[in-house]
Amino acid sequence: MRATITAAIALLPFLVVGCGGGASLEPNVTVKLSALAGRGSDSDGPTGPGPDGPKVEGFGTFEGQIIYDGVAAAQGLLSVTKDKEVCAATDLPDESLIVGADGGVANVFVYIKKAPKGKHGDYDTGAGKFVFDQKQCAFIPHAMIVPCNKPLEVLNADPIPHNTRNVPKKNTGTSLLVGGNVRDGGSTIEYKKAEAEPIPVKCDYHSWMSAYHLPIDHPFAALSGNDGKFRIENIPSGVHQFNFWHERAGGYIKGYRSIKVTINANETTTLDVKYTAN
Amino acid sequence: MSRLFFSSILLVSIVGCGGAPDAQFVPGKQTLELIPEARRGFKAEDGTPIKGVRQWVDELFGTPNDLVAWQRLPVNYGGIAGAVVSVDAPEALAGFTVNLDEPFESPDLLKFTWLSGDKAGETIDGVRFDHTTMKVSEVSELPQVGDTFLVNPGRLLQDGRKLYMEHCVHCHGTSGDGNGPTAEYLNPRPRDYRLGRFKFKSTIDSDKPTRADLDRIIRHGIPGTYMPSFMLLSEHESKAIVEYVRWLAMRGDLEHRLASELGSDYSLKAVKEILADGGTSREEHLASLKAILIGWAGDGTEDNPGFVSETADELVAAWTAAEEATVNPTVSRVDDTEESRKIGRGLYLKEAKCVNCHGNAARGNGPQTRDYEKNDAKGGEPFGEPGLHDLWGNVIKPRDLTAGIYRGGRRPIDIYRRIRGGITVSKMPPHPEKLLNDEQVWHIVNYVLSIPLEGK
Numbered sequence: 049m050r051a052t053i054t055a056a057i058a059l060l061p062f063l064v065v066g067c068g069g070g071a072s073l074e075p076n077v078t079v080k081l082s083a084l085a086g087r088g089s090d091s092d093g094p095t096g097p098g099p100d101g102p103k104v105e106g107f108g109t110f111e112g113q114i115i116y117d118g119v120a121a122a123q124g125l126l127s128v129t130k131d132k133e134v135c136a137a138t139d140l141p142d143e144s145l146i147v148g149a150d151g152g153v154a155n156v157f158v159y160i161k162k163a164p165k166g167k168h169g170d171y172d173t174g175a176g177k178f179v180f181d182q183k184q185c186a187f188i189p190h191a192m193i194v195p196c197n198k199p200l201e202v203l204n205a206d207p208i209p210h211n212t213r214n215v216p217k218k219n220t221g222t223s224l225l226v227g228g229n230v231r232d233g234g235s236t237i238e239y240k241k242a243e244a245e246p247i248p249v250k251c252d253y254h255s256w257m258s259a260y261h262l263p264i265d266h267p268f269a270a271l272s273g274n275d276g277k278f279r280i281e282n283i284p285s286g287v288h289q290f291n292f293w294h295e296r297a298g299g300y301i302k303g304y305r306s307i308k309v310t311i312n313a314n315e316t317t318t319l320d321v322k323y324t325a326n
Numbered sequence: 327m328s329r330l331f332f333s334s335i336l337l338v339s340i341v342g343c344g345g346a347p348d349a350q351f352v353p354g355k356q357t358l359e360l361i362p363e364a365r366r367g368f369k370a371e372d373g374t375p376i377k378g379v380r381q382w383v384d385e386l387f388g389t390p391n392d393l394v395a396w397q398r399l400p401v402n403y404g405g406i407a408g409a410v411v412s413v414d415a416p417e418a419l420a421g422f423t424v425n426l427d428e429p430f431e432s433p434d435l436l437k438f439t440w441l442s443g444d445k446a447g448e449t450i451d452g453v454r455f456d457h458t459t460m461k462v463s464e465v466s467e468l469p470q471v472g473d474t475f476l477v478n479p480g481r482l483l484q485d486g487r488k489l490y491m492e493h494c495v496h497c498h499g500t501s502g503d504g505n506g507p508t509a510e511y512l513n514p515r516p517r518d519y520r521l522g523r524f525k526f527k528s529t530i531d532s533d534k535p536t537r538a539d540l541d542r543i544i545r546h547g548i549p550g551t552y553m554p555s556f557m558l559l560s561e562h563e564s565k566a567i568v569e570y571v572r573w574l575a576m577r578g579d580l581e582h583r584l585a586s587e588l589g590s591d592y593s594l595k596a597v598k599e600i601l602a603d604g605g606t607s608r609e610e611h612l613a614s615l616k617a618i619l620i621g622w623a624g625d626g627t628e629d630n631p632g633f634v635s636e637t638a639d640e641l642v643a644a645w646t647a648a649e650e651a652t653v654n655p656t657v658s659r660v661d662d663t664e665e666s667r668k669i670g671r672g673l674y675l676k677e678a679k680c681v682n683c684h685g686n687a688a689r690g691n692g693p694q695t696r697d698y699e700k701n702d703a704k705g706g707e708p709f710g711e712p713g714l715h716d717l718w719g720n721v722i723k724p725r726d727l728t729a730g731i732y733r734g735g736r737r738p739i740d741i742y743r744r745i746r747g748g749i750t751v752s753k754m755p756p757h758p759e760k761l762l763n764d765e766q767v768w769h770i771v772n773y774v775l776s777i778p779l780e781g782k
Contacts, residue, residue, distance in 0.1 A: 077480025
């Protein structure tokens with residue numbers, strides 16, 4: 049018995065001291081000064097992927113059409129589950145995929161992620177107001193390119209409130225409760241940073257409501273129209289990486305993520321994009 | 327009995343020291359989804375490292391056992407600040423005189439770190455500070471008048487780390503990811519601090535919480551959840567935990583922002599797609615990543631601080647602004663009358679649309695709880711189950727207002743702030759002035775607080 053206890057006591061230090069590792073009882077603290085020492089990089093910083101030469105010879109145009117591969121199902125209707133007297137006054141079309149008579153796909157975001165060197169003048173967004181409306185429990189427009197640091201006014205034509213909420217990745221999300229019949233002076237959303245991909249916008253009250261915003265800090269972006277056509281002008285000549293994004297393609301359209309497109313001065317580069325259903 | 331006792335001790339002694347791994351901050355999901363070069367960076371041709379996401383976070387925050395107190399952040403790391411007020415003439419016995427912001431109670435041998443001047447960043451050990459104004463002698467190099475320093479820097483952060491590991495880590499996890507060992511048994515899940523988003527606070531929408539908000543949650547707990555009240559902690563202890571939690575939140579947020587910046591082009595999935603689609607070679611793609619990571623460091627000038635520095639500044643601005651951003655009503659609470667409650671009920675049903683989630687009978691079962699929401703993390707596919715989901719994808723129930731249990735506090739001002747500021751991480755929207763004026767919010771508060779008293 050005594051031997052046992054003695055042995056136990058002899059082993060006790062091991063238990064008490066424990067076994068290095070884990071969280072130490074007294075962590076060390078090192079003070080790091082506020083300023084980060086830079087390492088003298090290229091002072092312009094990176095301008096995004098792509099070997100765009102420093103010398104811009106001129107500006108060109110990029111245009112084309114997004115064509116649905118195969119036969120798209122007819123545009124369906126959204127199922128309205130509540131506030132039917134307002135939201136289901138007439139049928140609500142499902143705008144997630146709009147394919148025109150000739151197979152053109154609307155609302156495809158065509159864009160460069162980071163502005164190339166040799167920007168063509170300032171990014172002039174004009175004096176016009178940017179407005180995002182809600183009518184009969186649908187967002188207008190369904191897809192939108194939004195310039196950064198510009199207020200986007202959120203309106204509501206319905207007599208009932210909507211809770212407009214965006215789900216950005218780099219910006220701070222906003223949740224805006226917009227009361228009924230706000231036709232002017234609505235609350236605003238302002239994106240501070242460009243996003244790499246369009247971000248969803250939704251209404252928390254009406255789960256079928258859906259839209260996409262692409263906040264961007266340069267003018268080299270376009271949305272395809274109802275005929276599936278897009279056109280971007282005044283692009284600095286050089287090789288750029290363009291993205292084609294659509295919500296129903298599962299993000300980037302298959303085969304068209306960061307593809308290299310050559311733009312020549314005073315010329316138009318044409319590209320027809322085959323939209324493969326996801 | 328004794329044999330059993332002995333052998334169990336023996337077993338623990340032998341097995342116990344297999345070498346537990348050092349405590350560490352696990353990287354976030356976005357970081358792990360990146361290609362290794364984005365996480366770990368590159369080596370430049372001259373051998374200097376070009377830091378990736380993980381090296382940046384480690385350099386600025388350290389590890390649980392080797393904390394880094396980065397002075398840029400608005401965190402009170404502890405320690406007493408001081409400055410040099412005079413320096414002896416070189417021919418006299420080398421020494422200088424300092425002023426401290428506060429006196430030390432115990433005249434121990436202390437260490438201090440220079441914050442400015444030629445020796446900024448250097449730490450000197452074993453100085454005895456026992457007065458607010460005193461002379462430090464026998465130094466090899468003299469500082470300049472005006473040089474600042476910290477005595478015992480990081481003491482509060484150290485205390486916070488120790489207390490956090492004692493009281494918080496089980497649920498909230500070492501890195502504050504809300505994924506400690508007990509987390510999976512809890513509903514609601516413990517808060518993941520790493521997005522810097524908190525629910526019960528006095529600021530609006532997605533603004534950061536104030537120190538007082540976090541202190542209140544630690545002291546009072548969150549009724550109706552597993553977050554207990556830590557009322558028995560001393561003021562110093564609670565303060566230390568608040569600072570440590572803020573620091574963890576900033577750490578996680580910075581990591582998340584750095585990883586998100588690279589995520590769209592340099593995640594494993596993105597690289598695979600880009601290489602397949604665009605005619606870009608792997609070498610070209612890695613070269614542009616390298617250029618981005620070099621750019622992150624900036625060149626130390628104001629014109630080009632680099633992405634990491636800019637991102638840190640955003641965090642600093644957000645957390646600093648929050649301290650002054652408490653939402654306060656401009657009119658005092660409307661008298662809690664039958665009439666006021668009735669108006670509140672009307673607003674609850676119509677203008678404010680509380681009924682959507684909280685339900686007609688305020689049982690937390692409004693029509694919204696039966697909808698199938700879309701999962702933004704999964705490209706907008708509907709969730710497998712109906713109901714509201716929070717920012718982290720967990721199903722959450724709107725509060726049953728008949729129970730009289732309010733997670734963010736039961737004072738009328740707490741309810742006011744929930745309505746005005748919202749709980750946006752869990753879909754409760756903020757209700758702006760444009761929609762409800764202060765009196766209207768108070769009417770709703772009066773109604774909400776009367777619900778548990780109504781006959782059932």
